[in-house]
Amino acid sequence: xxxxxxxxxxxxxxxxxxxxxxxxxxxxxxxxxxxxxxxxxxxxxxxxxxxxxxxxxxxxxxxxxxxxxxxxxxxxxxxxxxxxxxxxxxxxxxxxxxxxxxxxxxxxxxxxxxxxxxxxxxxxxxxxxxxxxxxxxxxxxxxxxxxxxxxxxxxxxxxxxxxxxxxxxxxxxxxxxxxxxxxxxxxxxxxxxxxxxxxxxxxxxxxxxxxxxxxxxxxxxxxxxxxxxxxxxxxxxxxxxxxxxxxxxxxxxxxxxxxxxxxxxxxxxxxxxxxxxxxxxxxxxxxxxxxxxxxxxxxxxxxxxxxxxxxxxxxxxxxxxxxxxxxxxxxxxxxxxxxxxxxxxxxxxxxxxxx
Amino acid sequence: xxxxxxxxxxxxxxxxxxxxxxxxxxxxxxxxxxxxxxxxxxxxxxxxxxxxxxxxxxxxxxxxxxxxxxxxxxxxxxxxxxxxxxxxxxxxxxxxxxxxxxxxxxxxxxxxxxxxxxxxxxxxxxxxxxxxxxxxxxxxxxxxxxxxxxxxxxxxxxxxxxxxxxxxxxxxxxxxxxxxxxxxxxxxxxxxxxxxxxxxxxxxxxxxxxxxxxxxxxxxxxxxxxxxxxxxxxxxxxxxxxxxxxxxxxxxxxxxxxxxxxxxxxxxxxxxxxxxxxxxxxxxxxxxxxxxxxxxxxxxxxxxxxxxxxxxxxxxxxxxxxxxxxxxxxxxxxxxxxxxxxxxxxxxxxxxxxx
DNA sequence: TTGAAAGCGGTACCAC
DNA sequence: GTGGTACCGCTTTCAA
Numbered sequence: 001x002x003x004x005x006x007x008x009x010x011x012x013x014x015x016x017x018x019x020x021x022x023x024x025x026x027x028x029x030x031x032x033x034x035x036x037x038x039x040x041x042x043x044x045x046x047x048x049x050x051x052x053x054x055x056x057x058x059x060x061x062x063x064x065x066x067x068x069x070x071x072x073x074x075x076x077x078x079x080x081x082x083x084x085x086x087x088x089x090x091x092x093x094x095x096x097x098x099x100x101x102x103x104x105x106x107x108x109x110x111x112x113x114x115x116x117x118x119x120x121x122x123x124x125x126x127x128x129x130x131x132x133x134x135x136x137x138x139x140x141x142x143x144x145x146x147x148x149x150x151x152x153x154x155x156x157x158x159x160x161x162x163x164x165x166x167x168x169x170x171x172x173x174x175x176x177x178x179x180x181x182x183x184x185x186x187x188x189x190x191x192x193x194x195x196x197x198x199x200x201x202x203x204x205x206x207x208x209x210x211x212x213x214x215x216x217x218x219x220x221x222x223x224x225x226x227x228x229x230x231x232x233x234x235x236x237x238x239x240x241x242x243x244x245x246x247x248x249x250x251x252x253x254x255x256x257x258x259x260x261x262x263x264x265x266x267x268x269x270x271x272x273x274x275x276x277x278x279x280x281x282x283x284x285x286x287x288x289x290x291x292x293x294x295x296x297x298x299x300x301x302x303x304x305x306x307x308x309x310x311x312x313x314x315x316x317x318x319x320x321x322x323x324x325x326x327x328x329x330x331x332x333x334x335x336x337x338x339x340x341x342x343x344x345x346x347x348x349x350x351x352x353x354x355x
Numbered sequence: 356x357x358x359x360x361x362x363x364x365x366x367x368x369x370x371x372x373x374x375x376x377x378x379x380x381x382x383x384x385x386x387x388x389x390x391x392x393x394x395x396x397x398x399x400x401x402x403x404x405x406x407x408x409x410x411x412x413x414x415x416x417x418x419x420x421x422x423x424x425x426x427x428x429x430x431x432x433x434x435x436x437x438x439x440x441x442x443x444x445x446x447x448x449x450x451x452x453x454x455x456x457x458x459x460x461x462x463x464x465x466x467x468x469x470x471x472x473x474x475x476x477x478x479x480x481x482x483x484x485x486x487x488x489x490x491x492x493x494x495x496x497x498x499x500x501x502x503x504x505x506x507x508x509x510x511x512x513x514x515x516x517x518x519x520x521x522x523x524x525x526x527x528x529x530x531x532x533x534x535x536x537x538x539x540x541x542x543x544x545x546x547x548x549x550x551x552x553x554x555x556x557x558x559x560x561x562x563x564x565x566x567x568x569x570x571x572x573x574x575x576x577x578x579x580x581x582x583x584x585x586x587x588x589x590x591x592x593x594x595x596x597x598x599x600x601x602x603x604x605x606x607x608x609x610x611x612x613x614x615x616x617x618x619x620x621x622x623x624x625x626x627x628x629x630x631x632x633x634x635x636x637x638x639x640x641x642x643x644x645x646x647x648x649x650x651x652x653x654x655x656x657x658x659x660x661x662x663x664x665x666x667x668x669x670x671x672x673x674x675x676x677x678x679x680x681x682x683x684x685x686x687x688x689x690x691x692x693x694x695x696x697x698x699x700x701x702x703x704x705x706x707x708x709x710x
Numbered sequence: 711t712t713g714a715a716a717g718c719g720g721t722a723c724c725a726c
Numbered sequence: 727g728t729g730g731t732a733c734c735g736c737t738t739t740c741a742a
Binding site for chain 2: 010011012013057059060061062063064066067070072074081082083085088089091092095096099102104105106107108109122123124125126127128154157158159240270271273274277296297299300301302313
């Protein structure tokens with residue numbers, strides 16, 4: 001391209017001022033016609049302003065509005081990894097619900113790093129978001145927790161609303177997820193199918209979600225008098241690759257007489273099934289597999305994966321509702337969490353055990 | 356919870372003013388110490404300001420900064436459906452790259468609706484984002500195209516940068532995706548494996564991506580003297596359920612002697628494989644299947660899915676780079692698109708055809 | 711270097 | 727109802 005060639009004149013966006021002048025009314029009137037709360041503007045003026053705005057291609061400057069009004073229309077969302085179906089589904093719920101309320105959602109990734117998360121919270125506060133939703137699981141004994149609490153407390157004290165998806169131990173609104181009871185139910189159902197010898201592919205023990213799901217699963221089994229041997233609790237990363245790697249190691253170390261392995265989330269389960277195949281084992285036949293979350297793709301793997309359904313999109317929606325709902329008394333929180341309860345979905349990866 | 360219980364006093368965030376007062380310096384000095392471009396502030400003052408800011412928990416108000424500076428640090432991202440792995444991977448790329456540049460990304464979903472997309476572009480302009488990335492495929496003959504072009508032109512004229520991921524016909528920067536050549540390569544490779552009779556599960560014919568992939572596939576086959584019969588081009592939705600439904604219909608209508616079906620994207624392919632199984636057919640054995648995009652989960656389905664790899668995260672990154680790169684001469688665009696080229700990945704879903 | 715002050719684009723209170 | 731105007735929080739000239 002030729003340099004210095006003809007170039008459309010670069011201008012600046014039309015301002016409310018421009019609109020008012022064009023319409024021949026005052027700034028105040030223009031503001032009222034375009035955004036004003038209760039309409040109390042002469043119809044004729046109103047129309048002139050609207051016409052002027054259209055003609056000029058005026059779009060209100062949200063930043064300016066935020067400054068003037070002292071409140072923004074932003075909701076900040078923190079996820080561990082947006083490419084992970086668990087988080088992208090939650091994000092879809094948040095984005096959808098936010099759109100309904102004409103709120104804008106900004107997003108950042110913690111990469112499962114507590115330090116980074118803290119920095120991000122700090123950075124996002126700069127946007128003065130109305131709501132901040134933190135969706136990664138908490139880390140037990142996280143040294144950053146106190147700093148995070150301080151940061152969020154300051155945030156709330158200045159008018160913001162922090163919401164955790166999944167329990168946090170921190171004193172903020174929380175959308176509790178039925179990790180524990182879901183895992184418990186799963187254990188019982190599996191027992192009902194005839195399974196007696198279990199293993200689990202778990203995440204870092206400091207991850208609260210890991211802890212809750214393992215605990216729930218153990219409880220469920222305990223209720224029928226079964227225990228998972230320690231050497232059948234394989235610790236690995238909470239990701240697909242973690243699932244693959246954990247299963248590979250487990251196979252190498254010897255499955256023993258294990259009948260079914262509970263992978264703490266679906267992506268891990270999917271990785272685990274791949275590892276089995278790579279080792280010449282057929283999931284569902286040589287070893288049953290169950291996951292957790294019920295992400296959409298578990299219907300499309302073979303065998304279809306038994307899982308614990310979490311209504312992820314709805315969880316995203318409810319988290320936002322919980323934050324926005326200002327009479328967020330216990331009742332509303334209860335309603336929200338009831339709405340996101342789990343359900344065990346038995347599929348082919350855990351066939352009934354023949355007697 | 357008791358109503359009207361003790362409640363921490365709700366205050367407003369510390370302002371630069373507060374910091375300046377606390378540090379005993381002027382507003383200007385405080386501003387310069389905290390953000391100022393070239394440092395030219397007495398070290399002692401600087402420290403006092405920093406200390407005051409820390410003490411007060413000061414975070415600059417991004418909106419106010421945007422208003423005062425006349426430029427924001429926002430990048431707006433439009434996707435069709437964030438829960439779809441294709442888009443969530445691209446989003447991950449954008450979010451990652453934006454984070455490196457300390458940019459904030461805001462996201463909205465078009466739900467594949469051109470009307471809605473137009474509205475969203477309009478709404479997002481209110482944020483005065485530095486960059487706007489539109490990642491859904493274009494619709495051929497979209498009546499909204501002219502309005503969209505007008506809106507984006509106005510946006511660019513006022514300093515913004517619009518970038519399309521995938522060709523658009525609209526006069527804006529574009530990160531071209533190798534849909535056509537990728538599909539062409541796939542066709543040739545499949546032919547090389549011995550396949551001779553093809554079918555395709557395609558999206559709406561008005562969807563540019565559909566068009567390009569179908570055209571490329573047809574070209575590739577044409578180069579080896581093969582043609583896909585019209586009645587083996589099944590039109591369906593560009594989603595997992597579309598793939599399922601299209602395959603179901605195709606099976607009902609009769610597969611004939613079809614050897615392999617090309618699903619225009621991986622999620623469709625996964626749906627299609629499930630439909631086959633539900634109909635008692637084994638993918639890869641009774642009928643080969645190939646997809647496109649190479650989303651992460653295709654490694655974990657059975658049989659592993661042959662696909663055309665698109666470096667989705669990198670695509671997201673490059674789209675942002677392309678927008679930000681101000682000497683975005685042809686060279687940079689070329690470099691970016693070279694970086695996002697495709698590669699056919701043959702897996703078990705398309706076994707070599709025995710002679 | 712530092713500080714006073716004039717904006718930036720809007721909102722909303724206060725008279726008229 | 728309408729317009730004048732004092733802010734909102736921050737940046738950036740411009741003098742001192």
